[in-house]
Amino acid sequence: MTDSIKKHLWADIVNAPALPGVYAWYYSPEITxxxxxxxxxxxxxxxxxxxxxxxxxxxxxxxxxxxxxxxxxxxxxxxxxxxxxxxxxxxxxxxxxxxxxxxxxxxxxxxxxxxxxxxxMSAPMFASPLYMGMATELRTRLATHKSLIERYRRLHRQEAEPARNTDAGFAWQIAKRKIPPDRLIVFTCTTAADDKTAVDIENILNRIYYPILGRN
Known part of the structure; x- marks a missing residue:
């Protein structure tokens, strides 16, 4: 059984569920x-x-x-x-x-x-996801994403580009495209606590929604 889908802003990632599940990143375009x-x-x-x-x-x-x-x-x-x-x-x-x-x-x-x-106001209602993934613990996985994005925003021109379908590859693309992190939104949905449910859901979601910056 799944929980309701939850929205997390960049500063709120620390409050993501410490549970297995799937997640999707979105970018809300900004004209100041x-x-x-x-x-x-x-x-x-x-x-x-x-x-x-x-x-x-x-x-x-x-x-x-x-x-x-x-x-x-x-x-x-x-x-x-x-x-x-x-x-x-x-x-x-x-x-x-x-x-x-x-x-x-x-x-x-x-x-x-x-x-x-x-x-x-367009994300996520009218938006394609930037990246979709699964995790045995959502809070830890999303914290890793955040840490990598912060790292590559500082260093991405000094290191080789990682593979696109990895956490590092997603973070690299965020830095390369100069996407402001505070305009990123991530949605989480917890799943059953076994080792295959989240994998199966991620597999399906990636094939029907085609994330822009990473596909598994």
């Missing part, structure tokens, strides 16, 4: 009050004189504050066929902001306020 007001003010000043500059500002703001945290790493691809040459290389995530979205924001910069407010 300062960035919001500065962007709206600059858009209103420049959109008539230089619309292309206003459009570039919208794209830059959305990319820096929202989209870059979720951009996929490159894929390594191989194309081959019978009696054909073999091609291999990397495929970059070609991410483009909708032109219609940019135009509407330039025309009405204040709509950024509504966008910011919805984004601020």
């Amino acid at each position: 009050d300062y960035d919001l007001e500065q962007t709206i003010s600059r858009l209103k000043e420049c959109r008539e004189a230089d619309r292309s500059a206003a459009e570039a500002l919208v794209r830059e703001t959305l990319d820096n504050r929202v989209f870059r945290h979720f951009r996929e790493d490159p894929y390594h691809a191989v194309i081959e066929g019978p009696l054909k040459p073999t091609y291999s290389g990397t495929l970059e995530h070609n991410f483009r902001v909708s032109g219609g979205l940019v135009q509407r924001i330039v025309d009405d910069p204040d709509r950024l306020r509504t966008i910011r407010n919805v984004l601020d």
Whole structure:
């Protein structure tokens, strides 16, 4: 039998259940009050004189504050066929902001306020998980995640990138993408106290929800 799902903020991880279970990390995107007001003010000043500059500002703001945290790493691809040459290389995530979205924001910069407010409340209801896992003791496992994230935020450029499907790999990605830890949320759900229930649930959840920064 499982308990109800519980939400833990970054500062609250120490209070996670000391029980077996599954967990999921989420990131709540943030556009600060300062960035919001500065962007709206600059858009209103420049959109008539230089619309292309206003459009570039919208794209830059959305990319820096929202989209870059979720951009996929490159894929390594191989194309081959019978009696054909073999091609291999990397495929970059070609991410483009909708032109219609940019135009509407330039025309009405204040709509950024509504966008910011919805984004601020979007996790987890509208969000994909960053990482999902299981633990024989949730409190200890999540404390390990927190410690690794803090470590790689200090040192990630000085050490080789760990495997993506590990606790260290997840922490590395958080540091690499400069995701603010205080915007991370983790949800826990305890499970039966045996050695397979949480494993089975994690296996299923990873295959139907596709966490962005780590899949087992």
